[in-house]
Amino acid sequence: MLDKSFWQGKSVFLTGHTGFKGSWLTLWLSQLGAKVSGYSLDPLTNPNLCELAEIAKCLRSDTRADVNDLANLQKAIAEARPEIVFHLAAQPLVRRSYRDPVGTFATNVMGTAHLLEALRASDSVRVVVIVTTDKVYRNVEWCWPYREDDQLGGHDPYSASKAACEIVVASYRDAFLREQGVAVASARAGNVIGGGDWSEDRLIPDVVRALDAKTMVIIRRPQAIRPWQHVLEPLAGYLLLAQKLWHSPELAGAYNLGPETKDAATVRQILEFASRIEPGLQVEYGDGNEGPHEAGWLSLEIAKARTLLGYRPSWGVEEAVRRTMIWYRSQRQGESPLTLCQTEIEEYEKELMALSDLAI
Template sequence: MPAPSRAFPGSASPFAGATAFVTGGQGFVGAHLCERLLAEGARVVVPRRDVHPDSRFRREGVEARCDLVDCDLADFASLQRVLAEEGVELVFHLAAQTIVGTANRAPLSTFESNVRGTWLLLEACRSVSDQLRGVVVASSDKAYGQAEQLPYTEDTPLQPRYPYDVSKACADLIARSYAATFGLPVAVLRLANIYGPGDLNWSRIVPETCRALAEGRRPVLRSDGSPRRDFLHVADAVEAYLAVARSLTVPGLAGRAWNAGSGRPLAVIELVERLIELAGNSIAPEVRGAGTPRGEIDEQWLDSRAIASELGWRPQVELDAGLASTYQWYRAFLAEKATAASA
């Protein structure tokens, strides 16, 4: 059964009237989460930082509806001040270095962002724990590393090997230690590969394939197309964040890690071929790789039965519908950019 939720005082929605602090709010998933929290009636506070002018956070008006604050995520005193002064009740920690290839090239900055940034934030949260109702820390299926048995369940040991995967596992463990040791209302959300409108990280397979198809180019695969992944639409990822946040008002659910994915693995080549078909194109992808690129994991997908049975979350966006709408967003976005450039 879904866990009961406790509304914030005087509200119909569990989030109406609450102040939510979203690190990484300017990013792909963060912008969607901010937008959803605003729709629920929350006040959304986001650390001020440089924003890509083409980001959804700015282009689609999310930024204008959030309260931006000067906050250095690498500085404990800065974090503590913002949490206290803004009266933050909910924290969603999404700020991270999120690209596997970048992590392999620059492990130091990745560990600084993903690991140190997490413990500084959690320590700041501990200092204002009397006002906090919940902290949700973003993790990833990458935290599990290579496993002999799939899908991953929440009890699968974390055995990462590569820098990005290790950084997510470290943040995951640190977060849960704050619940076990200090009673902080914190939980971890381990998500599958997220896709959807607004992701401008062109090194990822869905954005780059959509861009290639919109521009009439052959999509490029860095692998041989055989690696299998679990793909989850960003709208479903956001609903998972909200479900986990609601769970933290229920006694006994702090300190949990939750999986959220489709549970249906798909080979990368199949994903690209689906996008080609949905785009109404007959172009063939360009396969440049052999096997799985070094530093990446061959097969990954999640068992999400726990979050479904205990919190009532299930993915709602069917893959083909999600890919089709995502492609249409990129096509419109790129056409607008091209028109502006030629004006």
């Protein structure tokens, strides 16, 4: 169960706070009473949730800098004196990684190494959660969900960079940070959807742009299967993981924080769910051969997180799509993005409470 009292007054350092997931996590931490210091580049899209939800007001400090700037990172961490660190800063897009492989490796691998190196000089940090991805596994297109001890790898530069990031994390944990009393974990989430994402080459943002422009959305690989989940599901996992590591640092390691296996769904299914909320959605399906290579089948096994952390996804894939489409429609109709996010967080917390009561 998410322990609200645990977060009250905690000093938290969050990289990537201007991004989609980072904005949601900053807001949630603020509502929990944490003192959040952010470190990130400026938002990459216009519009973006960071500005629309006035995320800067949730921060104790707001540093806009690159994670590859070691001196700046060391300075920001020294000033913030965080107890818990969440590392979300990344180049998160597969197709962009084909256009800029060197930049992708620089941000995702060396950016993580710079953060961990900066933390070696800190005497305040106790817990570090490094966010990677479900795509860290060497995808052999089998029908079984991937487990944390399956082989790492990656065909595209994004996946390969995140797999390499996992190796960097394990090295710093084993060689340096464990001896300093710092518990370091990596968190591998699924395909995250939710209100406030306007990234390029992502399914739901592409759908939203098509709806706004009253145009056709072009789908490259309708039969591709992914572990879809609402953004609050992995964020709850990150928070729960940090809580557990605080009290039980021996649990440090890698964790899948995806949806239940049954909630892996095809792209076509996601669009069918979206069309129930937006019946005017126009879709053109490709034959699956357009563009560079992308995995066809991917799902996650979450038994480790369920057993060791008590992680329990609350919203299935259809509910995740429903809530996401309603968020964008409400925002389009003039409702406050901040209020929409706050309301959704409160509703999700009620779901967590209900699950906890059932477990008891």
